[in-house]
Amino acid sequence: MVNNLLIALYALIGAMMALAAIESFRDRSNPARFGTGTFWTFLAIIFAFGDFIPATVVGTMLVIIGVLALARQIKVGHLPAVNVQNATAAAHRLGGWIFLPSIVLAVVSIIIAQFTSLGGQVGIGIGALVSLIVAIVMTRTSGKQVYSDTQRMVRSVGAPGVLPQLLATLGAVFTAAGVGTLTAKLIAGVFPAGNQFGGVVLYCVAMAVFTAIMGNAFAAFAVITAAIGVPFVIAQGGNVAVVAAIGMTSGYCGTLMTPMAANFNSLPVALMEMDDEMGVIRQQAPVAIILLVLQIGLMYFLAF
Amino acid sequence: MEYLKLLGIVIIVVGFALKWDTTAVVVIAAIVTGLFAGMSIPDLLHTLGQSFLDNRMVSLFFLTLPMIGLVESHGLKQVAVEAIQKLKRLTPGRILNLYVIIRALANVFGISLSGQVQFVRPLIQPMVQAAAGQHRQLTPAEVDLTKGRSAAVDNLGNFFAQNLFVASGGVLLIASTMKSLGKPVSAMSIVIASIPVAITMLVVTIIYNTLFDRRFRADNSKGGHK
Numbered sequence: 001m002v003n004n005l006l007i008a009l010y011a012l013i014g015a016m017m018a019l020a021a022i023e024s025f026r027d028r029s030n031p032a033r034f035g036t037g038t039f040w041t042f043l044a045i046i047f048a049f050g051d052f053i054p055a056t057v058v059g060t061m062l063v064i065i066g067v068l069a070l071a072r073q074i075k076v077g078h079l080p081a082v083n084v085q086n087a088t089a090a091a092h093r094l095g096g097w098i099f100l101p102s103i104v105l106a107v108v109s110i111i112i113a114q115f116t117s118l119g120g121q122v123g124i125g126i127g128a129l130v131s132l133i134v135a136i137v138m139t140r141t142s143g144k145q146v147y148s149d150t151q152r153m154v155r156s157v158g159a160p161g162v163l164p165q166l167l168a169t170l171g172a173v174f175t176a177a178g179v180g181t182l183t184a185k186l187i188a189g190v191f192p193a194g195n196q197f198g199g200v201v202l203y204c205v206a207m208a209v210f211t212a213i214m215g216n217a218f219a220a221f222a223v224i225t226a227a228i229g230v231p232f233v234i235a236q237g238g239n240v241a242v243v244a245a246i247g248m249t250s251g252y253c254g255t256l257m258t259p260m261a262a263n264f265n266s267l268p269v270a271l272m273e274m275d276d277e278m279g280v281i282r283q284q285a286p287v288a289i290i291l292l293v294l295q296i297g298l299m300y301f302l303a304f
Numbered sequence: 305m306e307y308l309k310l311l312g313i314v315i316i317v318v319g320f321a322l323k324w325d326t327t328a329v330v331v332i333a334a335i336v337t338g339l340f341a342g343m344s345i346p347d348l349l350h351t352l353g354q355s356f357l358d359n360r361m362v363s364l365f366f367l368t369l370p371m372i373g374l375v376e377s378h379g380l381k382q383v384a385v386e387a388i389q390k391l392k393r394l395t396p397g398r399i400l401n402l403y404v405i406i407r408a409l410a411n412v413f414g415i416s417l418s419g420q421v422q423f424v425r426p427l428i429q430p431m432v433q434a435a436a437g438q439h440r441q442l443t444p445a446e447v448d449l450t451k452g453r454s455a456a457v458d459n460l461g462n463f464f465a466q467n468l469f470v471a472s473g474g475v476l477l478i479a480s481t482m483k484s485l486g487k488p489v490s491a492m493s494i495v496i497a498s499i500p501v502a503i504t505m506l507v508v509t510i511i512y513n514t515l516f517d518r519r520f521r522a523d524n525s526k527g528g529h530k
Contacts, residue, residue: 058353066331091379149373177341268455279452
């Protein structure tokens with residue numbers, strides 16, 4: 001039951017990606033429209049028919065996507081802008097009710113996750129569908145508008161939207177290749193496993209440092225959790241949810257302190273024409289350090 | 305030779321640090337890791353494909369995009385801007401504190417606005433600057449300070465409350481990665497485990513912003529700042 005529902009939900013995502021593919025191919029202003037269209041077509045196929053095609057084919061498509069990305073042939077292109085006049089008119093008509101669909105999404109997902117046997121993933125899917133219906137009824141919009149907004153959102157999310165899934169995939173490849181056990185062995189040479197507090201400090205600090213170097217906590221999470229989080233904290237008896245959740249947010253402390261995270265730390269400097277290039281990081285650094293120390297404490301006390 | 309399979313980690317670290325195309329970097333790192341671990345090419349393609357299929361749940365958030373696009377084109381931003389504008393006539397610290405709470409609450413319901421572009425630049429920072437300059441002329445360095453602080457507060461509210469939403473990219477990535485690493489955990493338990501950190505962030509940020517007000521008091525006009 002749950003599996004069939006999930007297959008249906010993935011197929012729906014595939015359909016949305018197919019819309020993005022069609023509109024990407026049609027976007028003549030995008031010099032990379034064929035690459036971008038191919039990117040979304042492959043993803044649409046993987047999501048819609050993933051359970052019925054050989055994994056080797058999926059793997060091949062991923063390699064081709066990698067080549068397209070390397071050749072810079074995946075670009076967002078030209079997206080239809082939100083019509084500000086219509087948006088303002090709708091804002092006056094709807095007022096605070098505009099937040100209703102988002103609240104419906106959160107409430108329905110949580111209720112299904114907590115009180116049915118369908119689980120959290122199906123919950124998100126049903127929550128998304130119910131909230132979409134609420135939004136359509138509430139705004140009395142047309143099918144054309146839903147189509148336009150869907151393809152606009154999917155395309156604007158773009159390749160970075162699939163990055164989390166790719167990173168999780170990388171984590172799985174690391175596991176299959178035994179990367180985690182090897183790094184654990186290496187680190188164990190310098191740092192003895194078995195000390196719970198030491199493991200927590202090592203994991204949280206490594207998450208922050210590697211995130212700062214890479215500028216991306218999601219990428220650091222797959223690597224550092226395999227190499228340090230699992231062998232040095234979870235294997236010592238740490239609660240999995242607590243260790244993983246706080247491990248990720250420890251990484252965010254690194255994001256706050258690095259010029260590598262341009263979206264968050266350099267974009268505002270440019271937007272606000274600041275004199276001090278490091279002005280945002282300077283304001284964040286003290287809080288980042290305090291939060292990292294507090295999170296080490298939280299992980300130690302809550303996980304064991 | 306066993307250590308060669310760690311090259312994948314090096315590629316990820318260097319590739320992200322040098323800002324190479326992220327999609328390409330991740331795919332290459334996976335291929336290199338697999339090859340040096342001794343997988344044959346068909347084996348590698350199978351592992352890659354199967355792992356990607358197994359991790360489709362990370363991308364479930366795509367299902368929320370049509371609804372988000374719809375409310376966006378029907379004035380989500382406009383309504384939020386009007387609500388925040390009602391906060392005029394407060395101290396800089398209070399404006400920032402209310403904003404960080406609103407940002408965190410929005411995250412609980414999965415409303416992730418691009419805060420820096422949509423709110424900080426056009427709305428929050430000008431309000432903070434106006435409130436800071438109520439008693440005296442601000443120096444250029446102080447104006448810069450209000451900009452840096454406004455951007456910082458947006459990032460704080462955004463990062464540490466994000467994982468309170470069960471369909472957020474972060475929560476799904478954590479759940480899926482832990483499953484890959486052989487330590488399965490539900491998305492809901494990740495959300496619950498993220499609550500203490502979100503509360504800690506709010507407390508620390510609110511104290512930090514309250515201290516911020518001291519700089520801009522009327523009696524702090526000369527040489528009171530570094």
